[in-house]
Amino acid sequence: MKKKVEIFVPIMNGVEYSDYFGNINRVFKEFLQLSGMIEIKFQNRPISILKIQKMTKRNSEIKKVFGNQYERSVIKNFFRFYTELIIDDKKEVAEKKYHYYSLEYFVEGFVKQLLVYSNLAKPGAFDTREGKIRITEFLDTEKIQISDFTMLANSIPYSLELCEKYKWPPLKELPLNSTLTWLYHHSFALENLSKSRIQRALNAFSYLFHESFKDNDPGDLFFSLIGIEAIYAQNSNNIQDQVNQKSQLLLGKRNEFKKIFNELYDYRSRYIHGQLNFTNKFFFDDEESAIEQILKTYEKSAFAIAILTSTIQKHIEENKEEFEYELVLKE
Numbered sequence: 032m033k034k035k036v037e038i039f040v041p042i043m044n045g046v047e048y049s050d051y052f053g054n055i056n057r058v059f060k061e062f063l064q065l066s067g068m069i070e071i072k073f074q075n076r077p078i079s080i081l082k083i084q085k086m087t088k089r090n091s092e093i094k095k096v097f098g099n100q101y102e103r104s105v106i107k108n109f110f111r112f113y114t115e116l117i118i119d120d121k122k123e124v125a126e127k128k129y130h131y132y133s134l135e136y137f138v139e140g141f142v143k144q145l146l147v148y149s150n151l152a153k154p155g156a157f158d159t160r161e162g163k164i165r166i167t168e169f170l171d172t173e174k175i176q177i178s179d180f181t182m183l184a185n186s187i188p189y190s191l192e193l194c195e196k197y198k199w200p201p202l203k204e205l206p207l208n209s210t211l212t213w214l215y216h217h218s219f220a221l222e223n224l225s226k227s228r229i230q231r232a233l234n235a236f237s238y239l240f241h242e243s244f245k246d247n248d249p250g251d252l253f254f255s256l257i258g259i260e261a262i263y264a265q266n267s268n269n270i271q272d273q274v275n276q277k278s279q280l281l282l283g284k285r286n287e288f289k290k291i292f293n294e295l296y297d298y299r300s301r302y303i304h305g306q307l308n309f310t311n312k313f314f315f316d317d318e319e320s321a322i323e324q325i326l327k328t329y330e331k332s333a334f335a336i337a338i339l340t341s342t343i344q345k346h347i348e349e350n351k352e353e354f355e356y357e358l359v360l361k362e
Contacts, residue, residue: 232258
């Protein structure tokens with residue numbers, strides 16, 4: 032008895048990434064080196080090994096799965112994630128039945144986590160669109176099912192533009208291997224309720240990836256600041272000042288555009304207290320004033336995303352779970 036799970040994921044071309052860090056194909060090569068090295072686990076027990084392959088839309092397999100869905104699109108590259116589980120012994124069937132019938136569930140969740148958190152090492156490189164899941168069961172006959180793999184769109188590419196504009200915070204490239212190793216030590220948060228500051232920040236980061244383009248406004252702003260404050264704020268007193276001071280200690284001084292940080296908090300506050308107009312959840316018009324408001328919120332959100340991403344990167348880089356801060360009397 033055998034079950035094979037394949038997930039085909041379209042990847043955005045990463046123009047902003049290439050402008051900021053250089054050719055994104057380097058990232059894809061590094062990502063492909065993970066193939067065959069990643070275990071998919073359930074309750075700390077290995078279920079299967081994940082393999083990764085890069086494909087293009089000219090590939091016959093992509094055409095077979097997607098048809099003409101991306102024929103005229105700017106998207107050129109796809110990742111194929113695949114794994115299989117083989118069970119021969121009846122005793123093993125009894126022990127692994129739950130795993131067997133749930134393999135696609137674990138693989139889908141694992142691939143989503145992998146794509147989301149790889150953006151901590153390579154900010155904005157893994158901005159995906161709607162993909163497909165193909166499940167093949169080999170029993171007496173071959174049975175194939177195809178379903179949708181949701182997009183994981185994010186605003187990190189725009190955050191790169193703002194970092195270049197504001198000269199802060201410092202977003203950088205980190206090695207994928209060491210980033211995923213660091214994440215492994217906090218994997219409890221990725222599967223359950225968070226238990227620490229950094230785990231709360233990681234869970235907040237996961238909400239910055241959306242299955243629809245309408246989901247990221249203004250949710251990105253709120254969740255980014257939740258993650259930021261989880262790391263920097265010790266108590267509820269003067270939270271904005273705590274974040275302001277500690278973020279500059281950790282990420283470097285803001286020498287230009289100094290007011291932009293205070294504007295970020297003022298904007299969030301006005302949203303929370305109902306002082307800003309915003310669009311309907313099912314908004315579909317293109318009225319100029321509404322678009323202007325959306326773009327303004329988008330910019331504030333992207334700046335907050337940059338701060339959160341840069342802050343988590345610093346923890347990864349220094350292999351830390353938490354930094355301690357103290358006030359020092361200046362002579």
